[in-house]
Amino acid sequence: MRSTSKSAILEIRIAAFSVAIIASAAIAPAVWAQEPGWQDQVGAIEKGKYADLAAVSGNPLQDITQLQRVQFVMKGGKVIRNDMPTRTTSAR
Secondary structure, eight states: OOOOOOOHHHHHHHHHHHHHHHHHHHHHHHTTSSTTTTTTSSOOOOTTTTOOOOEEOTTTTTOGGGGGGOOOOEEETEEEOOOOOOOOOOOO
């Protein structure tokens, strides 16, 4: 029988928990958008709408460790952290 280390088990549990959090974060805006008085304030990423966002550079569903490297955070529509690389546009 193969032995599994405690750290490997912990990492698997953290990954499963993180996927559950990601799933609920994806569903929550749609639920709130159905509540009376919230329809025009939530449910989409648009100017003037209330937003809580966290952004990473990769896909956390493929690599859960992306959640350890959050680069952008918006809370209540205000940017709290922005470590995203600046994009430059070239003249055409």
